Amino acid sequence: MNQIVVETANAERIAYDVLHDVLKPADDVDYLKWAEDNIVFSELESPDYPGPYNRRLFRYFDEVLRALSPDDLCRIVTLAKSAQIGGTVIANIYTGGSMDMDPSWFLYVHPTENNAERWSKMKLAPMLRSTTALATLFPKKSRDGLDSLLYKERADGRGAIQISGANSAASLSQVTMKRQVQDDLSKWENNSGGDPETQADSRSRGVEEAKIFKISTPLVMPGCRITSNFEAGSQEYPYVPCPHCDHMQVLEWENMLANLNEEKPEDAHFTCIECGCEIREYHRQAMVDRIEWRARNPAQKRFHRSFCIWSAYSPLQSWERIAREWLSAKGDPASEQTFLNDTVGRAYVTAGEAPPWETLRDRGANAAYDRGRIHPGGLILTIGIDCQDDRVEWQCVAWGTDFRRWVVDYGVIPGHISEAKCQERLNGLMLQTWANAYGHRIAADMIAIDGNAYTEDVWEWARRHPSGRLIMMRGDNRDSAPLIQRVKKERNQKTGKLLKYSRRFYNINVSVLKMALYRNVAKTDPLERGFVGFPRGMDDEYYRQLTAERRVPKKRKDGFTEYKWEKDQAQANEGLDTMNQAEAAAIKFGVRGLPDVIWKRLEAERETPVQDAQLDFEEGLFARGLEPQTDEDPAKGRPEPTSSKKPGSSWADKWKKRK
Known part of the structure; x- marks a missing residue:
């Protein structure tokens, strides 16, 4: 008579395994190391720098990622930044690294649900699919409610990512989240329930060790959310050493602007505020390697760390291109706003009213x-x-x-x-x-x-x-x-x-x-x-x-x-x-x-004169939009052209020089 042997799981052993997972102290959450071990850029994502995450290229983000770690006591981390400087990569590292190293309930909020869906398809899904550490945690299950467009749950149920739009009050309610990303914060508009930022912040109120990451390019002040958050936080600026005298300083846009030669934008550079020597673009990497973040409001570092970074520090944009963008925008307030927001990473201060x-x-x-x-x-x-x-x-x-x-x-x-x-x-x-x-x-x-x-x-x-x-x-x-x-x-x-x-x-x-x-x-x-x-x-x-x-x-x-x-x-x-x-x-x-x-x-x-056309004398005098020097004629109450002028002093002569 043959005996049938049935092997069953050891219930006691399973219980010990579960207790081990629960009671085992969490490994160090090191987002920097996780990025170097797991993030690989394709040529499509990063044409200039494909391959593994190169920490040296983004040295200015090291401290931001450290602040996001549980080892830092702060609850809120704010990053006000230029556009196309790598901010989305940092948010993705924070999201993916959290799900891998210290899984929890994670909320990622975009300005609108349409933005959220687009990010889920174009950014999150490729990252989950191509990152080895995440692919097994988030297997693709097209018919599984745990893997939808706006909700991604780990296979073991120990954590999930909820993706929401700030324009939907319903998506920001009835959830408790340990970690958050509030992306493109400056673009958030009030929804039917009121202020979406307050709604999102309240989702983490019940978690003592919660961490909220607020990130955006600034827009308009007063009223810019990311600028207001930056000013409420530690206000940390990136200091780098002068390549000539070693004096630590911030690379300010006003410094570059003061040295800008409009005829030669390729000569764009900074001047050291200490020794007066020129700081050139080929000095940039060596300076950024020694970057130091210094707080101007250090009392807030324990609760709210805020950082500000702009394109001059980034290898993704040359100083010549910054100069050319300014010259193209200069004089047009709408274009100047775009330049200050996207390139300088600074809010545009509005003209709130017209002249009298x-x-x-x-x-x-x-x-x-x-x-x-x-x-x-x-x-x-x-x-x-x-x-x-x-x-x-x-x-x-x-x-x-x-x-x-x-x-x-x-x-x-x-x-x-x-x-x-x-x-x-x-x-x-x-x-x-x-x-x-x-x-x-x-x-x-x-x-x-x-x-x-x-x-x-x-x-x-x-x-x-x-x-x-x-x-x-x-x-x-x-x-x-x-x-x-x-x-x-x-x-x-x-x-x-x-x-x-x-x-x-x-x-x-x-x-x-x-x-x-x-x-x-x-x-x-x-x-x-x-x-x-x-x-x-x-x-x-x-x-x-x-x-x-x-x-x-x-x-x-x-x-x-x-x-x-x-x-x-x-x-x-x-x-x-x-x-x-x-x-x-x-x-x-x-x-x-x-x-x-x-x-x-x-x-x-x-503006080629019509043949035999009788032009108005005054209009002909003011051709090309120029105004002559004038003397006041009290009898008429209007300016009259001055009859005698020195050669080269008229508006027409000045126009010719400008042309």
């Missing part, structure tokens, strides 16, 4: 051109149209090189956009032309009409005109929004049908456009980039409307402070709205990116 309207009015009263005429140098015309209950208001603006603009005309059409007479006059506006100083009459190149209100009525009129010349737009007040972005396909909420107007509908970042405009209208040199010119003949109400809004703090019921644009309730603001719409039309037309050859072609086409 009387100042702009007086400047317009003494202008060199009349309302209804195109100022010399204005080569492209755009119109912004704003619809109200009983009228439609419009503004025509001429655009030139160096982001300069000149107001051409302003008008009011009575009636509602749905009325036939109003539409007939708008049709006429589409055909209207304005004269320049060279005998040419020019029609608008691009027109933008506000479609946020009376959308169907606006579309009914707009659809009769070519989309290549007329667009619909609506304002987006988020500081983080693109300057202009086509609206995604929208559908009728009742029928589900695709709305036809969505093909020519655009969102514009009116918040940034207002900030940029209010900086630009303060400029008085007509040759300065971004200069805004006003004609004679505009009434006071126009200037009041143009300067009607202020950026002010608003405290919510939940205690969080938001910064919103606000106008005096008794003051209309259509002058500002139509200016923003005209600028949106200019951006859509391509004013910001037109190459010099196109500008020169437009100049040849539109």
Whole structure:
């Protein structure tokens, strides 16, 4: 008779194994070593530096990763940084290393659920798949609820990653998390439940040894979340030694800017604040090898360590490229903001209000051109149209090189956009032309009409005109929004049908456009980039409307402070709205990116004098947007040209030198 032997597991042994795993002291959580042992960049991920994680290239992140370790007592770690400097890699190391070395419940929050899904597909999934230490912990199970797009649980159940969007209050509730990453924090907007940062922070309130990593490129101050967190923390800056005298110092953008030769951006460098010697890019790696993080608010190091790093320290960006980016952005506030945010890793301090309207009015009263005429140098015309209950208001603006603009005309059409007479006059506006100083009459190149209100009525009129010349737009007040972005396909909420107007509908970042405009209208040199010119003949109400809004703090019921644009309730603001719409039309037309050859072609086409044309004497005198030296004529109350000038002293001579 054969005996059947059945081998069973030793229950006592299993219990001891479980106790061993539970009671065994955790291994040291060393994110630096884990990165070197596990992170390998492909050529697609890092074309310049493929291969294993090279700690020397990212030496400035060593201390950040140490701060994230349980050995550091701080609870919050903040990193304010430039874009494309390796910050996402650090967040991924923190996430993957935690799941491998010290598994727990981990929350990774993005600005929106769409961002979260994109990160899960494009960043997290490849890391889990290609990292040996993680592949066995997170096996792919397409039909398993433990491996979904926004939730990844370890195979042994000892930890999981929940991926959420800050715009969803529900995804930030009813969970307790030991570790967190709050990514792109500056872009977080309040959700239906209030402040998402407070909601996320509260998810770790019940865990004494919790660690929260806040990381982002700054945006706009006041109101920038990552900048506010940095200032609330230890405020640690990267000090490096001078290669000549060994004096420790921070590489400040202002130092590079002071030494910048605009004719030779390839010569970009720093100057030692101690010995005055030049610090060149070939010194960078040796300096970064000896980097020291020094806190300016050391009392906070035990609870909240905050770090700030920018592109000058990174091998991923040359100093020449930094200089060229600045020269390209200089003079245009919107571009300057992008440069300060993405390259310098610093928040852009807003112009919260315009100069007094009387100042702009007086400047317009003494202008060199009349309302209804195109100022010399204005080569492209755009119109912004704003619809109200009983009228439609419009503004025509001429655009030139160096982001300069000149107001051409302003008008009011009575009636509602749905009325036939109003539409007939708008049709006429589409055909209207304005004269320049060279005998040419020019029609608008691009027109933008506000479609946020009376959308169907606006579309009914707009659809009769070519989309290549007329667009619909609506304002987006988020500081983080693109300057202009086509609206995604929208559908009728009742029928589900695709709305036809969505093909020519655009969102514009009116918040940034207002900030940029209010900086630009303060400029008085007509040759300065971004200069805004006003004609004679505009009434006071126009200037009041143009300067009607202020950026002010608003405290919510939940205690969080938001910064919103606000106008005096008794003051209309259509002058500002139509200016923003005209600028949106200019951006859509391509004013910001037109190459010099196109500008020169437009100049040849539109500013070559028409044969036998009788040019206005004053307009001819002010050709190319220049103002002569003047003497005041008390009798006329307007400047009169000075009859005698020294050679080379006129604005025209100065222009020739600039050209």
